[in-house]
Amino acid sequence: MKTRITEMLGIPHPIVQTGMGWVSDSNLVCASCNAGGLGILSPAGLTHEELRQEIREIKSRVNGKPFGVNLSPAVPGLRQFLEVIIEEQVPVLNSGLRNPFRLANMEKPEDLLYIPTVGNARQAVSSEKQGAAAVIVQGWEGGGHTSFIATTVVIPEVVKAVKIPVISAGGFSDGKGLVAALALGAEAIAMGTRFALAQESPLPSSIKEKCLKARSEDAEVSRIWDGFPQRVIRGEKMKRYRGWWTAPWRLPFDFLSTKRAYQTDLNSMMDTVKFLRSLGASIPQFMTGMEMYRRSTKLGDFSRAYFPAGQTVGLIEDLPTCSEIIERTVAEAEDIIRKLGGRLPE
Numbered sequence: 644m645k646t647r648i649t650e651m652l653g654i655p656h657p658i659v660q661t662g663m664g665w666v667s668d669s670n671l672v673c674a675s676c677n678a679g680g681l682g683i684l685s686p687a688g689l690t691h692e693e694l695r696q697e698i699r700e701i702k703s704r705v706n707g708k709p710f711g712v713n714l715s716p717a718v719p720g721l722r723q724f725l726e727v728i729i730e731e732q733v734p735v736l737n738s739g740l741r742n743p744f745r746l747a748n749m750e751k752p753e754d755l756l757y758i759p760t761v762g763n764a765r766q767a768v769s770s771e772k773q774g775a776a777a778v779i780v781q782g783w784e785g786g787g788h789t790s791f792i793a794t795t796v797v798i799p800e801v802v803k804a805v806k807i808p809v810i811s812a813g814g815f816s817d818g819k820g821l822v823a824a825l826a827l828g829a830e831a832i833a834m835g836t837r838f839a840l841a842q843e844s845p846l847p848s849s850i851k852e853k854c855l856k857a858r859s860e861d862a863e864v865s866r867i868w869d870g871f872p873q874r875v876i877r878g879e880k881m882k883r884y885r886g887w888w889t890a891p892w893r894l895p896f897d898f899l900s901t902k903r904a905y906q907t908d909l910n911s912m913m914d915t916v917k918f919l920r921s922l923g924a925s926i927p928q929f930m931t932g933m934e935m936y937r938r939s940t941k942l943g944d945f946s947r948a949y950f951p952a953g954q955t956v957g958l959i960e961d962l963p964t965c966s967e968i969i970e971r972t973v974a975e976a977e978d979i980i981r982k983l984g985g986r987l988p989e
């Protein structure tokens with residue numbers, strides 16, 4: 644399947660494994676890249692030098708295939724992370740919220756492909772003007788921070804508004820989704836929840852089991868993390884949780900554990916706090932939310948925690964390898980396209 648995305652990246656399949664904090668590590672990325680997709684590494688929780696080691700590990704295992712790094716502009720020590728990404732000649736940079744190069748006042752290297760994630764046509768147009776090579780557009784169905792617009796609406800809207808190729812995210816887990824995305828004008832799909840539930844994903848098995856049992860309506864939109872809407876599955880004891888004020892005494896401990904989770908110093912934490920405040924995020928919410936996320940992804944404790952997941956979690960019933968995910972998605976899509984081929988319903 645050739646599209647402008649496969650040609651631009653030099654990959655055989657129009658499939659992206661997205662960056663997911665504490666989930667998409669070098670092992671998951673290598674498995675996705677070696678299966679013919681684009682894997683994106685998340686540096687969440689890594690120091691600058693640990694990110695460098697993860698990048699080198701990927702380079703040593705993918706034999707020249709492209710890969711990406713997802714960088715949140717809110718990460719403490721943004722500038723140093725960008726320096727590592729440039730020094731290590733990472734082929735693709737993905738980010739949300741804002742352009743990290745602009746924020747850090749740094750030049751983007753010519754040969755680095757900047758492919759941000761956006762949630763509407765306005766953000767896509769602005770990214771195109773800032774030199775994006777393509778955009779990942781995430782619709783309402785998607786896991787993690789999410790757009791307010793359904794994928795079926797936002798994709799054609801963005802495709803009409805920009806010239807760069809569009810990668811569709813939010814609600815995709817199989818070949819039917821890939822065909823639908825192509826029909827909407829996208830040139831690849833990006834999947835988060837599907838790859839988080841792959842064999843190579845480092846998630847504790849208790850969380851994987853929980854997700855396999857979840858229905859699509861269990862993935863609800865909540866402002867639980869940082870005050871911005873995010874699609875998550877809530878743990879059993881979280882149904883009544885409405886925000887940090889539910890348990891304000893935990894805040895100082897959660898601040899310290901967030902600082903530990905990012906392995907960072909107080910100054911860098913304060914820069915992150917300032918940036919999040921400029922976006923209107925709730926800082927106490929961010930601190931308690933980070934700790935709840937860490938509890939599920941690292942410890943497998945789901946009682947007083949939450950896990951980001953898209954509505955497609957209700958369609959996912961197994962834990963295949965990344966290679967199986969990519970192969971069967973492409974095979975199913977090709978089969979549907981062949982069957983549909985030129986036939987009109989009678």
Ligand SMILES: Cc1cc2nc3c(=O)[nH]c(=O)nc-3n(C[C@H](O)[C@H](O)[C@H](O)COP(=O)(O)O)c2cc1C
Nearest residue numbers: 661662663664785786787813814834835836951953
């Ligand atoms: C467990 C999980 C963690 C995520 N973490 C991040 C993150 O750290 N940075 C980011 O830009 N997006 C993050 N996302 C969003 C994904 O990158 C992706 O855009 C989304 O999962 C696509 O929707 P889908 O889940 O329906 O495939 C996360 C999603 C999940 C499911």
